[in-house]
Amino acid sequence: MSQKELFKSHIEEGYTFKNDYFILGTGILDQEPIHHAQVKVPLKTLNRHGLIAGATGTGKTKTLQVIAEQLSLKGIPSVLMDLKGDLSGLAMPGSINAHIEKRSSAIGVDYDPTGLPAELMSISQEKGVKLKATVSEFGPVLMSQIMELNDTQRGVMALVFRFCDTQHLPLLDLKDLNKVLQYITNEGKESITKEYGSVSPASVNTIMRKIIELEQQGAEQFFGELSFEVDDFVKIKDGKGVVSIIRLTDIQNRPKLFSTFMLSLLSEIYETFPEQGDSDKPKLCLFIDEAHLVFSNASKDLINKIESIIKLIRSKGVGIYFCTQSPTDIPDAVLGQLGLKIQHSLRAFTAKDRKAITKTAENYPISPFYKTSDVLTSMGIGEAFVTVLNEKGIPTPLVHTLLRAPVSRMDILDDSEINILVQKSDLVKKYSRAIDRESAFEILDMKITRAEQIAENEAQTKAKVPPKPRSTAKEASLLDDLSKNTMIRQIGRTIFRELTRGIMGSISRKKR
Structure with a gap:
């Protein structure tokens, strides 16, 4: 048997599946x-996550586009984090040429230009569905991790959320959080101290500075209402999975906002989706382009949280795919969870680069047909090493693969096409309305104003009351004795505190 026949037999044996798949x-x-030595991806193991890596210009984004297309055609929705603005073309059919025809013929697939149902989304000023979440939905633990708070400051954050829960103060945006922090160290200090203990002004000031840092990265546009419902990611249209493209081109220099959004999205999906276990295909796949931005500027606690969710979220029928230049951009704990690995070419200009390539080659199965480290530097555009998990969870043979061309447009949409897509979207109509209902900021402002008015009225009343006659010496002596009595003094303080709590007490939330 020739080397070519051995190779084809090797591929056919490793990439034959019982259940549904797509050809990569x-x-x-x-x-x-090698004609018909097809590399296939089984749908059953797509919830085991994956990696698309390679140097700039080797075709990583187009590979991501191909996978998202094939998922959509199989009725699987996906969410794409588009940091470079390269993926909007998924909504329009591609165009055929001689190069694409030759490639498709070599792979053994027909090329059928197809546009896919797509939703454009944004967490900033980009056009599309506005994705938002409230501070309350994040909770004290997640907010503390995002702001990298120490143990003392985390305690203050937990107190803030507890206080807002008991007093029915909705925490919707960063303005609300700031207002509550100001309140617990000023007007509400006495009642807070009695109920929860003293709060360090220094800790509160630090938290407020951290909020300013978030605001400078544009987080005030993300926190608020109407909160996005992650079930709206799981849509099927005309038998095709809807591709949700989150346009993030204007936050590349704001990694904290990006990692904040990513963690909130993963947490919401994990908390919302029911357990699915192993099924014939995933419920949803997420693709994170420029994935190093998630990890490079995140705190250790934040990375640990992301790692935990990635390990657990597959049971919800969700697959997560990272697209980045080098596998070393991804923490080892995450890298070890990945089933599908697609490695495009790497460049070796320095001794450090060569060491990185040798290390990368060690992450892949040994192949009898290649010296992996040599092939890694010689692959062309649209070629990659591929290994997947088969239906039994076993890695398939490593294959130097000629990847199929995208069937959707490989270029981006122009402004007029984007406007048409946005105008047709039902989700844009649902989520793009600005809502600023009564929340902690307005309620506390109302309480403080009311307390100031009561204090002013009391002062005016006292000014109108005629002075009392001077006490006799006997009466003065009796009052002096009473003032020295510990029990009497304690009763006086308690009455004053209860009066203060009554003035600053909760105001029932208005019905909408």
Whole structure:
């Protein structure tokens, strides 16, 4: 049997599945595509997560586009984090040319230009569905991790959320959180101290500075209402999974906002979706382009939280795919969870680069047909090493693969096409309304104003009352004795505190 026949047999044996799959490309041996040595991806293991890596310009984003297309055609919705603005073309059919025809023929697939149902979304000023979440939905633990608070400051954050829960103060945006922090160290200090203990002004001031840092990265646009419902990601249209493209081109220099959004999205999906276990195909797949931005500026606690969710979320039928330049951009604990690995070419200009390539090659199964470290630096655009998990959870053979071309447009949409897509969207109508209902900021402002008015009225009343006659010496002596009595003094303080709590007490939330 020839080397080529051995190679084809090797691929056919490793990439034969009982359940549904899609074709990603065909194997390459000695720089020649081998016809019908097809590399397939089983739908059953797509909730085991994946990695698309490679140097700039090697075709990573187009590979991401191909996978999202094939998922959509199989009725699987996906969410794409588009940090470079390259993915809007998924909504329009591609165009055929001689190069694409040749590639498709070598792989053994027909090329059928197809546009896919797509939703454009944003957490900033980009056009599309506005994705938001409230501070309350984040909770004290997540907010503390995002702001990198120490143990003392975390205690203050937990107190704030507890106080707002008991007093029925909705925490919707950063303005609300700031107002409550000001309140617990000023007007409400006495009642807070009695109920929860003293609060350090220094800790509160630190938290407020951390909020300013978030605001400077644009987080005030993300926190608020109407909160996005993650079930709206799981839509099917005309038998195709809807591709939700979150346009993030204007937050590349705001990594804290990006990691905050990513963690909130993953947490919401994990908390909302029911347990699914292993099924024939995933419920949803998420693709994170420029994934190093999630990890490079995140705190250790934040990374640990992301790692935990990635380990657990597959049971919800959700697969997460990271697209980045090097596998070393991803923490080892996350990298070890990934089933599908697609490695595009790497560049070796320095000794450090060569060491990184050798280390990368060690992450892949050994192949009898390739010296992995050599092939990693010689692959062309649209070629990659591929290994997936088969239906039994076993890694398939490593294959140098000629990847299929996207069936949707490989270029981006122009402004007029984007406007048309946004105007047709039902989700834009649902989520793009600005809502600023009564919340902690307005309620506390009302309480403080009311307390100031009561104090002013009392002062005016006292000014109108005629002075009392001077006490006799006997009466003065009796009052002096009473003032020295500990019990009497305690009763006086208690009455004053209860009066203060009555003035600053909760105001029932207005019905909407």
